[in-house]
Amino acid sequence: MTQPPPTLTVSRLEALLDAYGGDAACWPDAERASALALIERDPEARTLHAAALALDAKLALSALPDAVSARLRARVLEIPIKHAAKATVRSPRVGLMALFALVPCVLGFVTGNFWLDRSDNDEDAWGEMSEVASLSVAPTDLFDEEAP
Amino acid sequence: MSSLLASMTWPFAGPSIPRAGMAMSAPSETSPVDESEDDLGCVRRVGRGDQRAYRVLVDRYLGGITRFALRLLNDQGEAEEVAQETFLRLWTEAEHFEPRAQPKTWLYRIARNQCIDRLRKRRAHGQEQELSEEDAGEDRPSGLFARKQAAERVEQALAALPERQRAALTLVHYEGLSGAEACEVLDVSADALESLLARGRRSLREQLRELEAYRPE
Numbered sequence: 001m002t003q004p005p006p007t008l009t010v011s012r013l014e015a016l017l018d019a020y021g022g023d024a025a026c027w028p029d030a031e032r033a034s035a036l037a038l039i040e041r042d043p044e045a046r047t048l049h050a051a052a053l054a055l056d057a058k059l060a061l062s063a064l065p066d067a068v069s070a071r072l073r074a075r076v077l078e079i080p081i082k083h084a085a086k087a088t089v090r091s092p093r094v095g096l097m098a099l100f101a102l103v104p105c106v107l108g109f110v111t112g113n114f115w116l117d118r119s120d121n122d123e124d125a126w127g128e129m130s131e132v133a134s135l136s137v138a139p140t141d142l143f144d145e146e147a148p
Numbered sequence: 149m150s151s152l153l154a155s156m157t158w159p160f161a162g163p164s165i166p167r168a169g170m171a172m173s174a175p176s177e178t179s180p181v182d183e184s185e186d187d188l189g190c191v192r193r194v195g196r197g198d199q200r201a202y203r204v205l206v207d208r209y210l211g212g213i214t215r216f217a218l219r220l221l222n223d224q225g226e227a228e229e230v231a232q233e234t235f236l237r238l239w240t241e242a243e244h245f246e247p248r249a250q251p252k253t254w255l256y257r258i259a260r261n262q263c264i265d266r267l268r269k270r271r272a273h274g275q276e277q278e279l280s281e282e283d284a285g286e287d288r289p290s291g292l293f294a295r296k297q298a299a300e301r302v303e304q305a306l307a308a309l310p311e312r313q314r315a316a317l318t319l320v321h322y323e324g325l326s327g328a329e330a331c332e333v334l335d336v337s338a339d340a341l342e343s344l345l346a347r348g349r350r351s352l353r354e355q356l357r358e359l360e361a362y363r364p365e
Contacts, residue, residue, distance in 0.1 A: 018346035021321060028327060028338075055349060058356050059321055062302035064215045072214065072228050076206050076235045080199045083239060 008034040013045050022053035187251035195243035202239060209252065210235065212323050213259045219318040220263040222307050230266070234259045253332035256325070260315060260333060267311060305355035313348035316341060 013035050020026040027035055039045045183204060185193075193201030213234050218227035237258050245254065306314055312334065319330040320341075331341050 015342070015346060018349055019342040020327070020345065021349070026320065026327075055353055055356070056321075058298070058302055059317075059352070061299040062306065063322060064218060066211050068211045068214055069228075072231065073206070073210060075228075076210055076232055077203060079232070079236050079239050080197075080202055083236060 008038050010038070010042060010045055010048070013038055014048050017048055017052035021056045021059075022049055023056060188247055191238070191242050191245050191251045194238060195245060202235075205238065205251070205255075206235060209255050213255060216256060216315075216318055216323060217259050217263055219306065219322065220260070220311060220315060221266060222303075226266060230259050230262045233262055249332060250329065253325075253329050256319065256323075256329075256333040257335075263315075264311065302352075302356065305352050308355065309348050309351055313344050313351070316344040317348045317352075320345060 008031060012031075016027055016031060016035055020028075024032055024036055039049045185201070185204070187205065187208070190201040190205050194205065210231060214227055214231040217230035218224060221227050221230070234255055238255060245251070249257070306317065309317070315334060316330060319325040319333055320327065325333070327338060327341060331338055334341065334344070336344070
């Protein structure tokens with residue numbers, strides 16, 4: 001046994017017709033059956049429904065053609081060909097790959113400079129040490145009056 | 149260190165490999181696409197660079213997207229630009245599509261956002277389009293011409309509606325989207341959609357009263 005549809009007020013039907021028009025297919029599923037039942041039994045509801053269908057007919061006058069221009073379709077279908085490489089380049093994954101490649105380069109540059117500085121300092125230190133050493137082993141005459 | 153490396157996203161891994169390969173070769177057009185395949189399946193294929201799946205979606209939605217944009221912008225050239233941009237976004241962003249939304253409503257939403265941007269720019273530049281009144285005041289027409297004139301009146305009445313009401317009416321009445329789909333495109337609740345539609349239709353009814361005398365043949 002089928003359940004009778006829940007009752008719907010005329011004002012609610014009016015709101016439905018105002019929003020969705022007279023085509024029952026556009027009405028919310030939950031209210032369709034009760035709205036149709038109300039239209040069937042209530043003359044006021046039938047008048048409102050007829051008015052909604054009349055407005056639908058007027059709106060249908062300005063329905064735009066379904067067909068799309070061949071030119072537009074061709075342009076849209078060209079998009080994958082034109083933008084394949086561009087789409088890939090813009091991918092964030094590619095940016096990440098570039099970052100992965102860049103990091104070793106930067107690290108190499110920085111560490112290289114650091115060790116270069118260190119080796120320069122070492123050379124200076126060796127120079128000073130050898131100078132001191134040469135002074136320390138040089139023969140000196142403490143009684144030489146001409147000595148500085 | 150090893151756990152850090154493991155937690156990082158390795159750029160060569162993941163589903164983007166076929167797409168990355170597209171930079172060196174033409175986009176894939178080899179995989180067969182069932183014309184009845186659902187939108188989500190098609191979008192996933194497009195995300196992998198499948199040109200045939202892209203074509204299926206173009207055939208399904210290019211007309212609707214273009215008409216929707218035309219209703220909002222009242223400019224054929226701009227509507228076609230919006231349609232192209234929408235399908236460009238489909239091609240470039242399908243890879244990252246989140247199936248929380250339906251592909252159909254995602255496309256309409258992209259188009260709507262572009263239309264809103266263009267309408268804002270127009271307002272900023274004081275270029276709000278004036279509707280043509282060139283046919284008004286001519287001799288009382290009949291037949292096809294009367295129908296054409298009536299259609300123009302309806303278009304004028306539609307164009308005079310606020311953007312959100314116009315978008316709601318276009319989606320539900322002209323493009324046949326369900327209430328739930330229209331809610332997704334417009335990012336509004338079911339009650340808000342109903343209110344937009346009702347206000348739009350009431351406003352149209354007022355504007356179209358002058359058409360009462362005309363009965364389409």
